[in-house]
Amino acid sequence: MVLHPARITPIRINNDIFVILFFKGCKIFNSKVHYFMVSKNQIKLITSLQQKKYRNEHQLFIAEGVKVIQELLESNFVLEHLFMTEAIFDTVPVFQKTVVKESDMKRISALSSPSSCLAVFKIPKPLQLETEGLIVALDDIRDPGNLGTIIRLCDWFGVKHLVCSAETVDVFNPKVVQATMGSISRVAIHYTDLKKYIAASSLPVFGTFMDGNDVYSENLPKEGILVLGNEANGISSDIEKAIQNRLAIPRFGDVQQTESLNVATATAIFLSEFRRKG
Numbered sequence: 001m002v003l004h005p006a007r008i009t010p011i012r013i014n015n016d017i018f019v020i021l022f023f024k025g026c027k028i029f030n031s032k033v034h035y036f037m038v039s040k041n042q043i044k045l046i047t048s049l050q051q052k053k054y055r056n057e058h059q060l061f062i063a064e065g066v067k068v069i070q071e072l073l074e075s076n077f078v079l080e081h082l083f084m085t086e087a088i089f090d091t092v093p094v095f096q097k098t099v100v101k102e103s104d105m106k107r108i109s110a111l112s113s114p115s116s117c118l119a120v121f122k123i124p125k126p127l128q129l130e131t132e133g134l135i136v137a138l139d140d141i142r143d144p145g146n147l148g149t150i151i152r153l154c155d156w157f158g159v160k161h162l163v164c165s166a167e168t169v170d171v172f173n174p175k176v177v178q179a180t181m182g183s184i185s186r187v188a189i190h191y192t193d194l195k196k197y198i199a200a201s202s203l204p205v206f207g208t209f210m211d212g213n214d215v216y217s218e219n220l221p222k223e224g225i226l227v228l229g230n231e232a233n234g235i236s237s238d239i240e241k242a243i244q245n246r247l248a249i250p251r252f253g254d255v256q257q258t259e260s261l262n263v264a265t266a267t268a269i270f271l272s273e274f275r276r277k278g
Contacts, residue, residue, distance in 0.1 A: 038104040061172035071182025080120040110174035137163040140230040148179020149264035155183035157271040165194040212248035222278035
């Protein structure tokens, strides 16, 4: 059966109802999220950002998880695009977010158990490195989890600048970003020639060693550079020569056979002592 236009009775509504429905419709339209499949090119780009050379090439990095992404959105980091498996982050403009299937999220995620959201952010331009206050310097830290935790510790203890050797793991490595839990937005991370940086600084330099002076007995200043070394080899010989003050965390166990502390754990103890005494 064909419905003829002449036989359809028009519905009349007054102006007030029309206006209400019009604006309500606009509100619903504006609140909708674009639903698109993740294209092959998008998948290729996003997964390539798990590698440092492509992050440098595109000047982009990825962040996963609601808390991490929310922290970055509230900071000066610039969002490129947000992918979600559910409609969240209402403050993000419609054109900057896409709802995807869980299967697509698994394809673009760097996590073994993908989160409900992944965001692509622009890598910010490096800030000017300050030469005052308490500064943490890392000599060849390789584990992403350690670097991420150290960034969180710097945030906790009010250390605004973290200086890394060129060999230290990239701060925009997805595992590092994940481990920072958003603290990456509040701590400035710099990569430089650590030996030259220490030589040019007028701040006292403290290094962490197994045979150093007991950190609990030392008078520690408010300002200085605290150097922590590689997980397996400690501070390199070149950097060691530039360090005036050697610090250690004493062992209290009866057997005392533990070789060393995890570098992130050691960072927490040293920063706590600097803030307590400085």
